[in-house]
Amino acid sequence: MKHKTKIILGLTGLGILFISRFVLADTLINQTIHDTRAHAGIQFSFNNYRSGQTFLASSAFTVSDIRYWIKSSNGSAQSATFNLALYDLGLTSNPLTSPILVASSTNTAVNESGFTGSEYTFTFSPAFTLTANHYYFVAQGSYGIGISAGALTTAGSASDVITGRYYNNVSFGDNFTGLDLEINDSYFVINGGAILPSITGLQQSKSDATTSIAEGNATTEDTVVFGAMLQSSSSDPLRLEVEYTASETFTGIANATTTPVPPGSVATATATGLQNGNYRWRARAVDTATNAASDWQEFGTAGNTDFVVNNLGQNAAELAKQLLNSSYLFGGKGWDYDANQFISASMIKSGYTFWNQSLTMPGKDFGLGVDCSGLIMWAFNRSVDALKPFVNNFVKYEGANAQYMSNTIPVAESQLKPGDVMFFDNVDANGDPGQDGHIDHVEMYVGSSTGGFDVVSAASKALGVIGRSKDIRKQPQTGFVGFKLVTLAAPYGFLASAYSPVGLIVSDPDGFTITPMTVVSSNEEFLREIPGVFYYSEMEKGADGNSIKRVYSPTLKTGDYTIKVVPVLGTSLVATYTLDVTIGGQTTVLANSATVRQIPSQGYGVTVSTSSSISVFVPAAIDIRPNESPNNINLNSHGILPVAIFGSATLNVNNIDFATVRLLGATIKLKENKKPVVKYKDINKDGFPDAIVRFPIRALNLTPSSTQASLIGQLANGTVIKGSDSVRIVSTSERGEDEDNEGNDD
Template structure:
């Protein structure tokens, strides 16, 4: 009885689904081309008995309901693809069935569905390629029939039919199929059919599983109960019409339960095979009978007959108290002394909790930054299959034995897992048990230490810039159509939040993660944040977001981390943040994953080999390594191109200084200590010398529109002190530009900007000031007065210890270095030049190098200075320098030498300046000397 109740509960849980009627579609013609019946058109009403023509595929989406009028059927001559899900099976039923799809025939309660209301699914011999999974069929005369075609049926339910399944010929595979309440047969196989079945649950009718006509069956892990005729019956027939004579009908039955029938089995003359390791008991007339005068050839060893004394047999076991065997001399000894279903010791072990990928573990009491947790356990189920059941509760809710989730059935020793999504933020504890297919249950086993919190969910909430279910369709539509930043005046991406709001929406998700869900009495959403930024100088000209304004919006409950910046796949910094349970906003550059669109997303959780993400546009993307597919999924090649990092703030205003410029230019700023931040495209030099600062480029692309070429470059100096800055705008092309500065401090917010036109490789200088004097914050920008005295670019000659070659560069901003036939020429943004010849013996990576510096000139004016350079070295086979020697001799009396030996691991440098004594310096490692040419002087530095 426990098994019966358990299986009924299980099947009820498997086949629950959403009954909402989305539409109604009448079917009044056959299917002549590949067709899909969608959920939107459900329910579908069969006005006729449509054919699915040969060579044609009818696909039915999960959750669809098909209702048939009286006597109608679907004739499948081609293919039927009905691949439902556990949550949303596909249903075929009578038009009188009001329990699903509504009152389709609009007759209220005046009629009710009965078996035989319609015919069923009829598969013809021309049919092929069908898929039947997670379907429900009710109220047919023969709910599922096939002639000369092989069918697989899995995870499905058939009920309230005259006959459940009728197979004529073909090879058939049944897995986890229930057939209940049939007035005739649950399944009938004939005509040389081959039927392999596992996990059947047949109950209530006349005959459970009937077979004849050379049909062979192999059944395991199944149940046959409550049949007034027999649970399983092999019928002997003489040749009738197309049916062959009963002959050589094999049956292999194992690990199954046959109980509470009139007869358990009726097996006649031509049956042969093995019936072992079953429980056959509680059958009122007999466990097995043979109504034919000839005996079949069967092995009945090792079955449970309802008593340790074995079955009652009129000759061989008259003392048996189990079910009756009405057979002459079949081999039923030995028998099982206990019910294997009740005696089996089932256990659950090796419990584990993991993140979304099922690989990255969650430590006991650990935090998972996702609503998805994977639970694992190992099954011990020596007899038959079993499943793991889970009870997952908020930590403050005691266990009550109510099952939260369960796995599919699996074999003994298998490690099973169940992924659970939709967990809300909070602390949890959980436990597990095993239940086998016969209803045997293990004790509940609590994960970890009893009484402890097992894991904490603190997820990054999912919000999108476009319409989506995150958090809901209505809310996302409302803000998706709002003007973003400056609306139609935006540069490049578009006018709406849906088009441009990826960065801003990512900021919303991070703020809400930190519990900032309400600001100024308003809910924190893309709509409210965008409105605040619009009214509080939160966007740079053209529409780029000022990330530090997001901090201000949150009343400084967030702080901007100065390690933010651009960089290819900076996994160490990302992992550091995630290990501190801090999500990160990631920049996605054009071209990544094959997409022409730049983007911003939130990386929300570290997994074993990738990361979970919250994507504000391609919202079905779950992980950073997910391949691109149709719909709202985008590929990111398991990488990113920059990070924008926020951490919990202390509620104090975060002072900052920021500078920005739009295409076609880059920006370098230099503080009063000579430290630089930005990028010089002319010399291809990046600077990040100002502490706790970052220089980033940002682009915004409409997920649905034409990709933009507009790019912003932004320098951030969080926690800035008062200072005066030199600023250089460096042209990357020809066109107009706008450069701006902004600052925030105790005196509020201040900004300033200048516009102009720039050419490629041109450098335009500005001076900027950031101050908080007198309680007033000021960020100002001005063009410096022109210097009447030309300033010529500096040159530096360096030796690369890795490539064993010379490198000529400049310490100045925006200097173009060009090699000439005899040396080098350096040109700054104003067209001023420094040139010199470098002649002698020089082949890169070949020593010695012996060169003469000569013909130095500044703007064409020659200098009297010249000098010589000498380099020599030896290396180990792996390229490591064993010895290095360098001599610099300048004609003004400067003379310097550098000597390195691997044994000492130091470089000894002697410097002799004009008119002074030599000075000795010892430095660790290999230290080449740099030669600097500037302002009519040659100096040596190291």
């Protein structure tokens, strides 16, 4: 009696049952081993079976069952009950290596009616994993060692196997027993599927890979970052594959992928250049060594819209094109002063109210169009939120130079997209053609159009808003500087806002000062700025009908800021104002509905620490060597230095705690009773008493290069006061009065 056998391994994970001995697309191991034996009266020798039918697991994969094919070559019925076993030979196929039992199957009954063939499934529970680069073989019946469970019986000793002995001690039933048994042409096929990776924690975010996009929400960017945790019991590297679509169905083809990452890592894939629309996406984990993949997993609720692309650049470009052939308005930003919003293109063309600082008496005016930087501000900010003022919107800077410095980043020409911008430096400091390092003009790239242009430019009063060619405009003779991508401006480092009929004078720790009269000459824009340092704006109407004054800076400096309030010409003394500063996201109210009569002559003070925390102080006017100029100081003098602290309507010098007052670290000279020497007198004849104090010159922290001396102290209620004045360090021959005597302590 003869039987032919075929063994096929079934694999877990992919949900595909390999029942064919033919090669499949996902096959990792596909090995047919042919071994003809004609040993009359015996079964396989263990040694020969092992050497003749080993297979190499070239990659890790999981086995759940073995399907074993049997065909009887005897006409009589055959039956048996037995199981299969799998052995690990390790890293060598040497038949003399002692095998290790990996797993054995459940018992399975085999019944064959002569000359027929059937396939039987031998199940392994739980499934087991083969180790990559190890050799294995499948044993049937007693063709193994050390097995006693089920129908497998112990086949002698290891030495018996190694020396080539073979055994016939498996009970196959009456018709399977006897010395005439012979099994020829035995072979098996291993069809492998790798260990399946898994994917969890799907997430979607904006281009910064940090700002998440909630399911169904919109993004104004054309870039979305997909992320997920990839895991596997294998050590093979994994990659994330993503399929995103704006249609109703998926195709099964990934259109975003990642470089390989170790199992247990979060991988991210990026989709760029997305057109406006509603998107769904799904992802899977793929083993890069075996190409085994997890099932596709859809983000969020299956079938729902995952994110909406409402691309800001595309939208801004479309808006810009709507202004073609409209007027150029000097100082026009597309913000209607009365309506308090970025208005529609049709309203810009027909006219709107705006704050016109270029008037002899600055105020509300009526005009049509925008200027060059206004085109950029309007197109983007209206696309984001037409009701948000610029300080809280996407484009936070009004002028072309400020937008170049603080609201854009460079982009290569090859990466240009609609909504990107072109900057130009084509006028020198004298207003003549040339370059001076200051950006004078900006235009928007809008992509190809049927009109033969790809740039929209608020060009000039004479030309208005026109279409232009990028390739022509980028030529050196135009003053072209570079292409840039408009980005969300970071919050201002410093912002002072006045809500009232008052103006602002703001000084920073480095002494830069901006006033209502600060203007930078330009033929294309009305610029109120100290470039890169301070910007002055009046665009919005406040609740009281007056313009809101803003002074802002892109950077925050450590030290003292002073903010002075100056009433607009003709303002009543009983009119009220409110003043606040915003630093690091923290807003501090310095004055709330205070009357113009109460405006402090020295303004308000804010100190910024190295940790960016802020504190408020009262600026105090001081005069070193009262009524003298210059303020000479001889560092070798043993005398004293008089300093006047001026009183005002908002600073009563009688409230100063003079024990806290320091001038360059020096304390006030003390009387015999250990109290500070203080003299009160109205030095400047303004009706408010002033305080004169004296400091030992040798105690002052001065150097030969010193030009400024600062005073600090506190009021009785703990409020800090600060003031400063100039000094001039001199030699002994130029020493000033009172330097060599103790002065009058009265």
